[in-house]
Amino acid sequence: MLALAILLLLVLIVKFKLNTFVALIITAFVLALLLGMNPMEIPNAVLGDQGVGNILGANSVIFIFGGMIGRLVADAGGSYRIAHTLIEWFGVKRLQWAVLIASFIIGISMIFGVGMILLIPIVFAVAKEAKVPLLYLGIPMTAALSSAQGFLPPQPAPTAVATALGANVGMMLILGLVVAIITAVVGGPLFTKLAQKYAPDAFQKKDSLPAVGEVKEYDLKDTPSFGLSVLTSIFPLIFMIIATVYKMIYTGGVTPENPSMMDSIIDFMANPAVAMTISLVFAIFSMGIWQKRSMKQVNASMAEATNAVAGILLIVGGGGALRGVLVTSGFSDNVAKLFSANGSMSPVMIVLFAWAVAAVLRVSVGSATVAGMTAAGIMVSIVASQSNPTMAVLVALAIGSGSLIASHVNDAGFWIFQEFFDISIKQTFQIWTVLETVISITGLLVILAMTMLLI
Template sequence: MPFVVLILGIALLLFLIIKVKLNTFVSLVVTSIAVGVGLGLPMTQIATSIQDGIGSQLGELSIVFGFGAMLGRLVADAGGAYRIAHTLIQKFGKKRLQLAIVLASFIIGIALFFEVGMVLLIPIVFAIAMEAGVSILYLAIPMAAALSVTHGFLPPHPAPTAISAVLGASAGHVLLYGIIVAIPSVIVAGPLYTKVAKKLVPDAFNRTGNLKALGPQKEFTLDETPSFGISVLTSLFPVILMAITTIYQLLFNCGSLPKHPSTLDSIIAFIGTPAISMTISLLIAMYTMGWARRFKTPQIMNTVEEAVKSIAMLLLVIGGGGAFKQVLIDGGVGDAVMKLFSGSNLSPLILGWLIAVVLRIALGSATVASLTAAGLVLPLMQSAGVNPALMVLAVGAGSLAASHVNDAGFWMFREYFDLTVKETLLTWTMLETVIAVVGLICVMILSIFI
């Protein structure tokens, strides 16, 4: 019975989002109520589950997402992202343009949300493709692969940070293992898959794209942008702080904070938590991308406020995903999943990946799919003793698979690069699926050693 209710709940959510075109957050809350009733939860318990789900999901994450958006916008508006992309491309030359695009997208993708990173990078990709005389899609596929990998695997991005909180994984460990998984994933789905895509849809590589879809663009000259070094340092500062904590704890404390920590242990652990690392990084960005460039405080605050507006609905959607997850857990779906697969020979990592894939195909949103899957696999992970960081990456990989017509990323890619639906399926959808499969393979290999 719990599975029937779950399937009907997912169908209702899909219907509300796609057919009725109801707002995703509203759809999640309505579906959570309907599923709670279907699972037999008392009316008062349904309300409590929804409140607890939203509250627990947005506790620390609201700081991480809010400050992350502010940091990314500061780097973008100061011209730091423009400097990073152009410097790498200048250094690597025409023959290694794809590698330059991958590195630029990876660095910028860590600091910015997927959609923001794509909007920021596409004009640069258009300009480089025209200057170098290469196909726009030749550079767009590696760019999209790198942005997707950071979105799916690396904190402080919404999905991996949120799943880490649900599964009780160290954000530092997820970041460390995530980079190991991300590198082969982006190579295979980016430069290597481009060769396959060119054979599948050769006509698509002749398109000139649709830059008008991005709206008015802010133009920079290199002289007015910050230096390459300070731009990279500012963008990667949250990652650097988390990496310092993780490496320190691995070297001196067996991977975790000791029962009786020293002052240094406490300080290192403190700066590596996602909320604190983002707070410190934002203050650094306000200086390097603002005051140091002689921007007035009101101008900096305007950038910060605009950044918050861009993620307000994302925060609500993540909260709604948390509500849906909590109702499923309180209604016994998680326990039912554990019983169903208790005799299965499949690894919990593969099961987590499969559940995320099914939810991604059904719901479209990678973030909602990963949050829902995390709630369902939590009891499986605990009973099997699986490393939580690896489970985060397995679920994250599954949540990227098979992006199609119910995912905003699909339509963004189609519109910007002037593709048909079929061409988008054979480029965007396939590269996302390749990332998901390669990501799972890398996680399974890591599980042998961790």
């Protein structure tokens, strides 16, 4: 029945070009009927506490505020400052690493498409000045953005998957940083060397880039300092990491029955929505008022961010609708029973299964977010049967890893890459599709190693 629903989703999106959110909601209703759910329970399963409401209710503030922080940093010139400062520090010989680090920092709080739009003009200008092929710097940039998108809260997909599985977002962030850094390095500078050998034609120096258009220029002396720009970009992470580490050290991850004042404060700060709210207030001052930007300009930046995030937010909600049907109908429980019929699944097998489910959905549906949310719905009961709470985090990371694999023509990211780097469709398959697969498999290997060490 799930296969039929996924086929319907593909037909609606690919054949009829229907809006992805609308297609997801329609598919969720059809899947509920195919699974034999009581018609009176279906609306709540799709739209209520188990479906769209479950995901958007908990995460909408995180997604929107995260987008606002990223846009405020960009519009104040902070992203420009980060990129150029690192490039100046690292020099021409280590340009790839400079671009990788800058893109990773910026990618923490900025969704993939917006990050590409922001960074491509900077990277193109640097590549032209350094007389190196655009892809030589573009691959590390893309690898960093993609890794952040797949593994790190407050990015929409990993945050939503963590919420759906009941995983600790702070722990997801800590372990996700390890996975994301390794995958970004392997998919960036290391993969570039391989790609230059088997697809040399893609590495041509370019004097112009049609997709860039008019490039917004900044005078470095008028931009925020490097330290303030980085601090604003990673401010939400600082809150969540400190809170998670504190709880691990002082409470063993378990909140005491009679918490101290400090425990209460840390618990409050550990809430991602609270961390994002405080971080946004800081960003309004650091990238707005302190930079002598008017509140009209600040509000314009935040409005633009809302528009950029809205589409992603709807897709996340639509994926939540599918998740709600899978949970409410008992489908995920049946999957858990099926795989535990001959004894409990080992932690390694659970991680492999989660990755494989997300990978198949990614190849079929295209959207990493939809693949991740649907896989989370299938895995939720298996995760709930595990006594170790770290398992939920590892499964969430495995789903994120699987949801990145083998991007091709049914994924918007494929066309974004092709257009921005001005390469052929064949070259896009050779570079982008393989790059996403390298990140996915590398991520899986790192997560499997973590599973064997932590579980």
